Amino acid sequence: MLTNFVIGHFNVVAYVVLMMLGFYAMTGKNNLVKKLVGMNIFQWSIILFVVSLGAKRGATIPIVLADTHAAVPSDVVLEAAQYANPLPHVLMLTAIVVGVGTTGVALALLLRIYRQYGTLEEDELLDRLRSATR
Amino acid sequence: MNVHQSGIPVLIVAGPLFAAFLLPLVGWWRRAWAFPIAIAALSLSFGASVVTAQRVLSTGPVHYFMGGWTPPWGIEFRIDPLGALMLLLLSSITLLIAIYSKHSILKELPDREGPFYSVYLLLVSGLTGIVATADMFNMYVFLEISSLTSYALIALGGGAAVVSSFRYVILGTVGAAFYLLAVGYLYSVTGSLNMADLAQILPALYETNAVRVGFGFLVIGLAIKMALFPMHAWLPGAYSDAPSAVSALIAATTTKVAAYALVRVMFFVFEPRFSIELIPVTALLSWMGAIAMILGSVMAIAQTDLKRMLAYSSVAQIGYIVLGIGLANADGLTGGLLHLVNHAVMKGCLFLVAGAIVYRTGVRDIRGLRNLSAKMPWTAGAFTISAFSMIGIPPTSGFFSKLYLILGAAKSEHWVFLGIILFSSVLALVYFVNVIRYMYFPSPAADADTAPPPLDPTRDEAPLTMLVPTTILAAAVVLLGVFNGEIVSRFIDTVIPASFAR
Numbered sequence: 225m226l227t228n229f230v231i232g233h234f235n236v237v238a239y240v241v242l243m244m245l246g247f248y249a250m251t252g253k254n255n256l257v258k259k260l261v262g263m264n265i266f267q268w269s270i271i272l273f274v275v276s277l278g279a280k281r282g283a284t285i286p287i288v289l290a291d292t293h294a295a296v297p298s299d300v301v302l303e304a305a306q307y308a309n310p311l312p313h314v315l316m317l318t319a320i321v322v323g324v325g326t327t328g329v330a331l332a333l334l335l336r337i338y339r340q341y342g343t344l345e346e347d348e349l350l351d352r353l354r355s356a357t358r
Numbered sequence: 359m360n361v362h363q364s365g366i367p368v369l370i371v372a373g374p375l376f377a378a379f380l381l382p383l384v385g386w387w388r389r390a391w392a393f394p395i396a397i398a399a400l401s402l403s404f405g406a407s408v409v410t411a412q413r414v415l416s417t418g419p420v421h422y423f424m425g426g427w428t429p430p431w432g433i434e435f436r437i438d439p440l441g442a443l444m445l446l447l448l449s450s451i452t453l454l455i456a457i458y459s460k461h462s463i464l465k466e467l468p469d470r471e472g473p474f475y476s477v478y479l480l481l482v483s484g485l486t487g488i489v490a491t492a493d494m495f496n497m498y499v500f501l502e503i504s505s506l507t508s509y510a511l512i513a514l515g516g517g518a519a520v521v522s523s524f525r526y527v528i529l530g531t532v533g534a535a536f537y538l539l540a541v542g543y544l545y546s547v548t549g550s551l552n553m554a555d556l557a558q559i560l561p562a563l564y565e566t567n568a569v570r571v572g573f574g575f576l577v578i579g580l581a582i583k584m585a586l587f588p589m590h591a592w593l594p595g596a597y598s599d600a601p602s603a604v605s606a607l608i609a610a611t612t613t614k615v616a617a618y619a620l621v622r623v624m625f626f627v628f629e630p631r632f633s634i635e636l637i638p639v640t641a642l643l644s645w646m647g648a649i650a651m652i653l654g655s656v657m658a659i660a661q662t663d664l665k666r667m668l669a670y671s672s673v674a675q676i677g678y679i680v681l682g683i684g685l686a687n688a689d690g691l692t693g694g695l696l697h698l699v700n701h702a703v704m705k706g707c708l709f710l711v712a713g714a715i716v717y718r719t720g721v722r723d724i725r726g727l728r729n730l731s732a733k734m735p736w737t738a739g740a741f742t743i744s745a746f747s748m749i750g751i752p753p754t755s756g757f758f759s760k761l762y763l764i765l766g767a768a769k770s771e772h773w774v775f776l777g778i779i780l781f782s783s784v785l786a787l788v789y790f791v792n793v794i795r796y797m798y799f800p801s802p803a804a805d806a807d808t809a810p811p812p813l814d815p816t817r818d819e820a821p822l823t824m825l826v827p828t829t830i831l832a833a834a835v836v837l838l839g840v841f842n843g844e845i846v847s848r849f850i851d852t853v854i855p856a857s858f859a860r
Contacts, residue, residue, distance in 0.1 A: 250532070263527075263528055270542065273542060274538070274542035277546045309549075322499065322534075326531050332513075333524045337521060353521065356518070
């Protein structure tokens with residue numbers, strides 16, 4: 225039963241495992257760069273999942289070539305099932321760009337944190353923040 | 359289908375967007391031009407939202423199909439009365455705060471006006487885009503535009519601002535990722551991203567797991583973005599460490615827009631019966647809102663830093679809005695939406711006051727505000743009006759939104775929530791009266807040896823570009839209260855779902 229579920233929903237299992245890995249790194253790691261890596265794994269797990277939704281075995285790209293038109297008689301209907309849906313991939317392309325932007329902003333922030341406080345370890349950073357307010 | 363089409367709503371979003379890309383170039387060539395261009399773009403945005411609101415009120419919802427592709431294939435902008443109200447609110451507040459920021463940015467971030475206003479305009483286009491769009495994935499993109507720019511703006515503040523901003527990046531990205539996951543789930547079963555189209559397809563699929571899981575992720579993702587109680591950890595640091603103008607901007611807009619998105623998803627994309635009965639998320643939200651109202655207020659009482667106090671008060675006010683959504687009857691939702699608008703105006707005003715005080719005196723400690731009423735009478739007056747509204751004293755706007763919430767709680771016989779609304783108002787009274795007491799009555803502080811010295815009472819008001827926006831917002835707090843009936847009947851009543859108990 226469980227094996228069937230895992231095989232049948234391979235993409236779901238994969239994204240949940242990756243997501244939890246990312247979540248662990250975000251909450252459990254002391255180093256801010258590792259937290260950022262965790263955040264990235266978290267984001268990519270979702271992107272992988274949505275891309276997997278658009279995958280279809282044996283399907284082709286959704287482009288109807290001009291000569292295919294000529295080859296098929298007009299009474300034959302084009303089978304939608306033969307074509308893969310490109311939209312999930314296109315959407316995730318945008319999401320990847322957003323993810324790159326987020327990573328860029330986060331790295332810039334980390335750079336400034338390091339210049340300002342001289343550390344990227346969370347416990348040391350909190351110590352220095354506390355002594356700064358005192 | 360006869361739809362009213364107009365390209366004007368696009369200007370509200372695209373005006374600031376194009377100006378944002380123009381600004382770094384112009385700012386590099388002539389730095390003094392950055393501010394006028396930003397103001398021009400925001401004025402265009404404001405003008406367009408006034409025109410849009412007129413059209414929406416006279417002819418009904420306004421649509422625009424991007425590139426001429428009709429929905430559900432193309433991206434659609436759709437403005438209904440509630441959206442028109444939100445756009446008016448966003449474009450007017452962002453314009454006022456931009457005028458205000460002229461002096462405070464010169465002082466806090468010298469020589470960086472070009473990049474600052476560029477990011478500012480991008481944030482505005484992201485926020486207005488969330489409200490205008492009728493496409494789920496497009497909303498994700500706008501959500502991330504507004505989030506990324508607010509991370510950058512918060513980090514501009516000195517000291518611990520970078521650390522607060524990084525915390526916000528991590529949590530905000532988790533929120534956005536959940537939203538994206540939800541969109542993926544919904545798309546996988548419906549094959550559509552258009553909100554109106556989804557609303558038609560979804561009812562047949564309410565029993566499927568994918569829809570239920572997707573809905574759950576949507577609510578959690580947006581709850582993180584709006585800093586609802588257990589997910590509020592990013593908010594106090596982000597609001598209190600950011601530059602003054604930025605604090606006012608994000609406190610007035612970002613969480614409100616996320617709350618608006620939640621209303622859209624819960625009651626317009628999904629049918630109200632789904633979020634009330636099939637997955638009882640409204641009951642859960644009411645309780646989370648109620649806890650936020652109490653804990654946010656208690657934390658606010660404990661603060662000595664004015665901006666941090668206002669930030670915790672925001673956590674409590676989000677609770678009011680969410681409670682209104684969670685009550686899920688006509689009066690409750692009206693109260694929640696009205697409070698959303700009112701809170702944007704009054705919290706914006708309060709943060710502008712805090713910024714003006716820092717600009718003139720450098721004081722952030724509440725106990726250091728003694729003699730403020732003599733030194734900056736207009737600023738202290740604006741604070742007092744907004745604080746009265748936060749407490750809920752008539753005829754200020756806060757009174758009416760709380761009245762609707764109380765009516766909503768009474769109609770659905772949730773007496774516990776009614777009690778919590780009243781109790782939280784008393785807590786608000788405690789922390790705001792404490793500040794007003796220091797401003798107006800220079801009594802010696804209890805812990806006189808640690809408290810900062812009183813201010814010099816000679817009159818030294820904030821510059822006019824800071825004072826005028828603050829005063830306009832304070833006046834708006836009263837006007838929104840006086841004309842609350844108009845706002846409710848014109849903008850809010852028409853969008854309350856028909857199935858709600860009246």
